[in-house]
Amino acid sequence: MKAFTQHSGIAGPMDRANVDTDMIIPKQFLKSIKRSGFGPNLFDELRYLDEGQPGQDCSHRPVNKDFPLNKPRYAGASILLARKNFGCGSSREHAPWALEDYGFRAIIAPSYADIFYNNCFKNGLLPVILTEQQVDVLFKEMNAVEGYQLTIDLVSQKVIRPNGESFDFEIDAFRKDCLVQGLDEIGLTMQSADAIKDYEKTRQASQPWVFGAIK
Amino acid sequence: MSGKTVYDKLWDSHLVKKNEDGSALIYIDRHILHEVTSPQAFEGLRMAGRKPWRLDTNVATPDHNISTDPAERAAGVAGIPDATSRIQVQTLDDNCDHFGIKEFKMNEMGQGIVHVMGPELGATMPGFTVVCGDSHTATHGALACLAHGIGTSEVEHVLASQCLVTKKMKNMRVTVDGELGAGVTPKDVVLAIIAEIGTAGGNGHAIEFAGSVFREMSIEGRMTVCNMAIEAGARVGLVAVDEKTVDYCKGRQFMPSGELFEQAAEYWRTLVSDADAVFDTEVSIDGNAIAPQVSWGTSPEMVVPVTANIPKVEDQTDEVKQKGVERALEYMGLEGGAPITSVYVDRVFIGSCTNSRIEDMRAAAKIVEGHRVSSSVKQALVVPGSQMVKEQAEAEGLDKIFTAAGLDWREPGCSMCLAMNADKLGAGEHCASTSNRNFEGRQGNGGRTHLMSPEMAAAAAITGHIVDVRTFSGEQS
Numbered sequence A: 001m002k003a004f005t006q007h008s009g010i011a012g013p014m015d016r017a018n019v020d021t022d023m024i025i026p027k028q029f030l031k032s033i034k035r036s037g038f039g040p041n042l043f044d045e046l047r048y049l050d051e052g053q054p055g056q057d058c059s060h061r062p063v064n065k066d067f068p069l070n071k072p073r074y075a076g077a078s079i080l081l082a083r084k085n086f087g088c089g090s091s092r093e094h095a096p097w098a099l100e101d102y103g104f105r106a107i108i109a110p111s112y113a114d115i116f117y118n119n120c121f122k123n124g125l126l127p128v129i130l131t132e133q134q135v136d137v138l139f140k141e142m143n144a145v146e147g148y149q150l151t152i153d154l155v156s157q158k159v160i161r162p163n164g165e166s167f168d169f170e171i172d173a174f175r176k177d178c179l180v181q182g183l184d185e186i187g188l189t190m191q192s193a194d195a196i197k198d199y200e201k202t203r204q205a206s207q208p209w210v211f212g213a214i215k
Numbered sequence B: 001m002s003g004k005t006v007y008d009k010l011w012d013s014h015l016v017k018k019n020e021d022g023s024a025l026i027y028i029d030r031h032i033l034h035e036v037t038s039p040q041a042f043e044g045l046r047m048a049g050r051k052p053w054r055l056d057t058n059v060a061t062p063d064h065n066i067s068t069d070p071a072e073r074a075a076g077v078a079g080i081p082d083a084t085s086r087i088q089v090q091t092l093d094d095n096c097d098h099f100g101i102k103e104f105k106m107n108e109m110g111q112g113i114v115h116v117m118g119p120e121l122g123a124t125m126p127g128f129t130v131v132c133g134d135s136h137t138a139t140h141g142a143l144a145c146l147a148h149g150i151g152t153s154e155v156e157h158v159l160a161s162q163c164l165v166t167k168k169m170k171n172m173r174v175t176v177d178g179e180l181g182a183g184v185t186p187k188d189v190v191l192a193i194i195a196e197i198g199t200a201g202g203n204g205h206a207i208e209f210a211g212s213v214f215r216e217m218s219i220e221g222r223m224t225v226c227n228m229a230i231e232a233g234a235r236v237g238l239v240a241v242d243e244k245t246v247d248y249c250k251g252r253q254f255m256p257s258g259e260l261f262e263q264a265a266e267y268w269r270t271l272v273s274d275a276d277a278v279f280d281t282e283v284s285i286d287g288n289a290i291a292p293q294v295s296w297g298t299s300p301e302m303v304v305p306v307t308a309n310i311p312k313v314e315d316q317t318d319e320v321k322q323k324g325v326e327r328a329l330e331y332m333g334l335e336g337g338a339p340i341t342s343v344y345v346d347r348v349f350i351g352s353c354t355n356s357r358i359e360d361m362r363a364a365a366k367i368v369e370g371h372r373v374s375s376s377v378k379q380a381l382v383v384p385g386s387q388m389v390k391e392q393a394e395a396e397g398l399d400k401i402f403t404a405a406g407l408d409w410r411e412p413g414c415s416m417c418l419a420m421n422a423d424k425l426g427a428g429e430h431c432a433s434t435s436n437r438n439f440e441g442r443q444g445n446g447g448r449t450h451l452m453s454p455e456m457a458a459a460a461a462i463t464g465h466i467v468d469v470r471t472f473s474g475e476q477s
């Protein structure tokens, strides 16, 4: 997994609350058996005027010019500014895959749906939580300034604004550690293989029906 | 020290290791897989040269994008018209064969929607941790399981290590006391709960559903309720064990039998919240006051009793709510202030992991029996949740009742719940649906979903518009 320590980039808007996973990546694209290539279909229904199909070349599709991320000023955006309860809906990991594949490295919002929040970390995507007021400030500044850039420093847990001022954010230590070091979570868990085996032994003795049922 | 909740007990009994930062390694007893969220996990396993930790814990089945059309189904995997869907189903078969994972293949007895299949086969046992790459996994909480949806990376993590790294949630109790009126179903109860606490009301919590309404409710009804916990923002929803739970488990395929069953049941009976357990959040709702519910908007909290009117923009208290209602009304093509019963439906969908069990089939059949689907309804689908439900329904002659009334009797799968196969709404079409989500485009691009109970959906199929099942007489208007 890509490590995340500090990232600077253009901020782009997704200015509505409760953006659900269907909106992030519509279901017709879930049929892929791959992890990559979802970027062109991020926010597909909002971004294009026609109905997207999997496997299609998106470069010739009619683009919705009113959709903010389609505006030239947000080209190359790598930090998504969003509103509360971002990523609600399904557990599909295709949502963070699509955001990541599009080029986003971080999201800033007042809150996220639990599963989506979780899934971001597993894909090197940093979901930053700021207060609604702070997010509001960022939206206002971004709307006012073309090419508005933010720096997110994960190590010191700060979102740094162009004027040098910063907002602190909270993040749990384990997740931060994994992201900062780009650690593979499975490998980390496998270091506890003995503890898992011990657990199984104890459980087998007290609750034998738990094992061997599915044949 | 205060007592423990069911969730606390489940958590404690699955704790492998606590990390210093508050996260923990939790042991997973049952892992259910389907075609959509597993291929990348198997790919990851292969790439890292890993093997499943345990085989006797995984059970797989295709459900999300298989066809429900009997003729297409008869042609097997090759009969799936859409190439990408076909590849996904084939990939699941191949992966299960390759790694030795138990799979109920597309047309095998046992196949079904993951959350219908798990409990009915006895793969889901009380006291288990159950995970699946699908957000409606909380369904299994009806059997007092710690069950929740996971993402594909976690599918891979569980396959490889039988564990998940996670954090303990907070405890929430939703108590519904009283008695449900005639025509009021578990679906109405859960929709009323979501309307009350909102789609983010349960964020970060495991919800225990308690009170006389749930004690009286069948296990299948409890599944309907737990199924939609995620629609209230909670990954976990559960109900404590009682004798109904134990009876439900008896004799199912993967359940222990004889003395081992008795030993298990003795343990299961301890899975109730202690009298002095403390919940972080408590909500209580008067069961006597719940009417049949219908969603009018594009979020499961946008629900009204069937006797009410569609909300008006100007009646909303704050600007955010006004905007939300305005956008939803526009998408749904509805007028604020009109009675919800004035909404005509183009299609009807009775199915999904929320409402496709045998009790749902019986309830819907009872309503449509002796009537005809309204001529203004283009299609009314009845999609049983599993092969076993289908077999049982046919043994009871329910399929005949449906087809005589003009509804389509289909093969088991997720179908129009998420429209990954050919079962979908056209743009602008209204659907009376027993599924769980009414997001924009969920049932097809531009489609307009109205969530309700099987009884209400069946009645809407006959009258051609949303109707209060309590006053439904079968006459078309």
Ligand code: SF4
Pocket: B063, B064, B113, B114, B115, B134, B136, B352, B353, B354, B413, B414, B417, B418, B435, B436
């Ligand atoms: S029926 Fe719908 S909600 Fe249930 S598992 Fe299938 S797609 Fe998901």
